[in-house]
Amino acid sequence: MKIYILHIVLFFCITQQLYSQDDGVVAFNIPSRNSLKFNRHFINPTFSFVREQNKYISFNNKREWAQFDNAPQTYLFSYSGRFRENIGAGVTLFQQDYGVLTTFGGVLNFAYNAVLDRESNLTFGLNLGFYKSGINEGNVITNSPEPSLENFPSNSIITINPGINYGTEFLDFGVSINNLVSYNLASSKMIEDDPEQGFQAYIMYTGYLNSRGFFDESRFSSLIRSEFQKDQTVISGMVMLMVPKGFWAQAGYNSLYTLSAGIGLNITTQIAIEYNYGKGVGGFSAFGNAHDITLAYKFENRNRYAYSGDDDEEGLLMSTTKKRKSNVNRRRSSKSTSSKKKKPVVTKNNNVNSDKVAEEKQVKLAEATRVKAEQEEQARIAESARIKAEAEAQAKLEAAARVKVEQEEQARIAESARIKAEAEAQTKLAEAARVKVEQEEQARIAESARIKAEAEAQVKLEVAARVKAEQEEQARIAESARIKAEAEAQTKLEAATRLKAEQEEQARIAEVARIKAEAEAQTKSAEAARVKVEQEEQARIAEVARIKAEAEAQAKLEAAVRVKAEQEEQARIVESANAKAEEEAKINEILLDEVLIKFKKSTESSKNTQQKLLNKLSEKVAAKQQDLNDLIKENDLSEKGIFSAPKAFKSVSAENNAIEALKLEIDNSIELRNTKITEIESLYKERLKKVKSKDDLVNIEYLNVIKALKIEQLQAKNIKKNLVSTLEDIKVATDFERRRRIKRAAYDNENDRYNKDRATLERIKKFTDLSTEPLTKQDFNHGEELSNIQIVKDVNNVEEGYYLVVAVHIDVSKRDEFLKKAVAAGENNINFFFDVNTSKYYIYYEKFDNIGQAKSSLDTNKGSKPYNSKMSMVKIEN
Incomplete structure (x- = not known):
């Protein structure tokens, strides 16, 4: 930006x-x-x-x-x-x-x-x-x-x-x-x-x-x-x-x-x-x-x-x-x-x-000292702000991980304590790894942070997909239990009790498996980071592994989409079966309470509305994840010297406002379902006053409806919580990638790019012949036009001073084309420098140490030659 x-x-x-x-x-x-x-x-x-x-x-x-x-x-x-x-x-x-x-x-x-x-x-x-x-x-x-x-x-x-x-x-x-x-x-x-x-x-x-x-x-x-x-x-x-x-x-x-x-x-x-x-x-x-x-x-x-x-x-x-x-x-x-x-x-x-001459000299000397001190102070403030921003970003990443672990805490207190202990141990391990990486050479810091972010994002994506699959599986089992209970009214209470025990056992087994898988994945991630630090000379092999990991991640994402489609098809089949079961159960409806029948129909509508809202929020999360993947891909290509066209501008604030509105609607639907649960519980208590036997079929159906509503409500809350947590993770990762894009030009290949640029310039000067026909202003593409004086800071391999720039290009081919035409027009002193902050090439052929000489030359020579018609002044401060 x-x-x-x-x-x-x-x-x-x-x-x-x-x-x-x-x-x-x-x-x-x-x-x-x-x-x-x-x-x-x-x-x-x-x-x-x-x-x-x-x-x-x-x-x-x-x-x-x-x-x-x-x-x-x-x-x-x-x-x-x-x-x-x-x-x-x-x-x-x-x-x-x-x-x-x-x-x-x-x-x-x-x-x-x-x-x-x-x-x-x-x-x-x-x-x-x-x-x-x-x-x-x-x-x-x-x-x-x-x-x-x-x-x-x-x-x-x-x-x-x-x-x-x-x-x-x-x-x-x-x-x-x-x-x-x-x-x-x-x-x-x-x-x-x-x-x-x-x-x-x-x-x-x-x-x-x-x-x-x-x-x-x-x-x-x-x-x-x-x-x-x-x-x-x-x-x-x-x-x-x-x-x-x-x-x-x-x-x-x-x-x-x-x-x-x-x-x-x-x-x-x-x-x-x-x-x-x-x-x-x-x-x-x-x-x-x-x-x-x-x-x-x-x-x-x-x-x-x-x-x-x-x-x-x-x-x-x-x-x-x-x-x-x-x-x-x-x-x-x-x-x-x-x-x-x-x-x-x-x-x-x-x-x-x-005495004014001597006083003026002293004042000028004091002024120069003051300006220099202010510039150094500004540089120090900028560096302090950069370090502070990096520290805040790291703190946010650690806080997001800690909040996620706390949000996934289950009903069982002992299990929650064990998960928290593991999370604290993992946080200490991540902190030790971060300190170790920061102590390494400056050239490896950015690469290590990028690999760590990709690994964390992949683990979070896999965990979110696995949790979603488990929740959908639980929903399917609960729905099957409800249909079975309606068909087998005499044994539904015992079946429901047995099904509950089975579900809790399955949830416990799945949770143990999930925690074990997370521990194994985290151990593998830490081992991969250690191997990367120890074997940094094998950069080519690491790059191949990274590309393969991205391909696998893409395959997993496609598989998740395919699974989602299959689940939607299964939901359609189940819905059809439900319709058939409802037709078959019409004979039994005469045995149920009329108030309960009306209530079940009203809750089905609110359930469908809530599911649509959750689906919309899931689509928004997927879109955010895709934007993050595109940004990661753009940064990776940029590090290889491949510049991809920027995506069309998207209003981030409008997108965030839409997500916040969806979250509010989901909260309202959850509150509405809570009201429904309170309402059916009150009806059940009123009926118990009239029919006190809990073995009564209608009373049993009341209990089943209440239990099903609570399971659906818990599932909706868990789905929303996981989606919101994923959004926070995506936001943290997106902020990291944006800062990475800004700083991508400071990687280890800077010296290679400089040597390559110098070789290209020497080749153009050596093998370009003078033009046999006079060149005009229309023959030169000056690129971006500058006005007044522009300041460029921290340019490597270039001295400070005032440069009279005749062209500014981002594209290397356009830069080389301008250089060839300038040499063909007789300007053998043509040169250029590269600004890593903007990825621009500034082409010049004159440089001065003070602004007075530079301005005088600019006023005198601008437009005197076909290639300097758009000449402007650029000051370099290192």
Whole structure:
């Protein structure tokens, strides 16, 4: 089963946003890092108040890494600003898309200011966020259901981000804690090891230009910020110049993400638009550009607050004749002072820039180390998940065997204890064999597990067939006893007693024989496994034995079908005999109780309905067994290098729902029969009150009917129990074969396949002549078309790097055909590698060590030759 999520964005987004845990929790991180005008409360919760005069409604869209499909996107809808002289607040709704992941939630903001002095303010702020994260099924492209995605968890998170700001006339100093508290409502526990949790400190300067002309009274703002996270430290800075005519420009730098530049303008005095452009830096330099656009509406404020940073702004496109407010002159003196104090700050920034080169090198080195550590951690998590899945599968197999032994426990307590002891001894033996096999070489583990699964499946199939035959034989004997009892009314009680004793003795003998046969079969199976381990050099002989065993299993299955047909024919003959006996017994019916006669006719209908339901369930089990056999055959052929066409898609969930419905109907029919038994027992007790003699013929017939109903009920329960147990065994075996199919390419013949592929490539290059006629694009079959960058992991005998792939094929003949035509077209450097996870051959002729060189060559050379028209980039990570 293959999932094509052909977006490199998902890999890097998960690397940055997901914790190294198994629950898929997405960290809270709103990327509003490029603007000092709107949505500032995400920089620090106090900024909804600090140097703010108005209230805004704004809509923001940020798209990162724009050159990729399904790149990260963020949508913000916010209402925030200054509400009172000492209070700022806001509410924001947001949605973030990371490939197939989606996060949706909201943030409540509140800021309170305490005036310490005329030019001294202390502001406290808090962002309280709630969001949900999970899979966006609209962005998942699969060709079949994928349980790993269906089971991907959805999480609800509450996060708290506090902050504090101290402001003077021109300067602001502040700190905040990102994700101080993160609580997962789905798991009801605090989130640990949050990569976005960290401490943030900043300094911001706000001043005014005292000049004439266009820039008179323009506001200048700059902010320098440091974020101290667990694994890294991020340095960033922003500057903004806002002209009162309704225009502003800003620029920023972030050591982890991007360089940015943006402009904004007031369409009217109340409606504004802003655009920011980002260019990736550091580890994100190869992922393209970012675009950030904001549309905002400013509410008119009739109050004039102190400690504000907003100015009288005009509409650049739609001007107004409205005069400036009367307190402009009062602010002008402050701006003059601020413009004079601005120069040392600029000098400080110049000094900081002189050290940026060394700091950037250190940051890049730390980033590379962090990425490598995250990749190693992901590999460790994947390996741990694989080991855990194998352990769970083994535990399920052992649990299924134990439950089956417990379900087959008979009425006799002593016999049940002996069977349980044998089952425990067998479990210990199987555990010892499993430990011994695991200690062998890795190459023999998969083969040993497959042989063991086949042997267990065969034993279970034989046991199920034998139990079914015994149950049908008991049913036949009981039916014969009932007919005989009706014909011989005088001796039926003694005959029934004798028949019961015979049946119990036969059941005991059959059970002893069955247990003995199981012990012998298990001993033979253990001996066969031991011989296989000791004589592994005789692989050819073992393979012949396996094929012979499969043929015998098929013959047994056909024999079982034939026996079933014969039994159905016998049932028909018996039914005919029953009809004849009923005709002959009509003379005797006058001697029976009329109520009993009607009751016997009604129970016959419910018996037929119950038998039909059991037959349907048996057919479903047979279909499941056939699907398992087909899967085993497909895996066996694949190991020999023979690829069979996949079967038509079948809805497993619909099939399971039908089986569950059948099981429910059978339970209802069994309950109905229980009610019938209770009813006939009540009638029998009532009749005993009238006719107390138990030798009375009618009373004897009552007892026979009750006994027959109970035998039929026990048989139906045993048949259902065995069918359900067989279904569980088939499910366990099917899960094993599915995992085996996924891992089949990792068997011991991998080196043989590689050597054969190398020999084929050398032969094609040596014996293929150049084409006398020019080849065109239509002459080449490129196979599966790739888009953007695809990552392939764990490719043997191939170095890591960026490969420019020109074709992708699964069929070997199509691969060789493409190679021959490429050599004929003059490309002697043509090569390929094989991905064992997907069984695909990737054909290439260029390889690079870094993504920049690979992308440059891809953009330059794609389509320049007939065989590279579908060229794409594939990264190999081993």
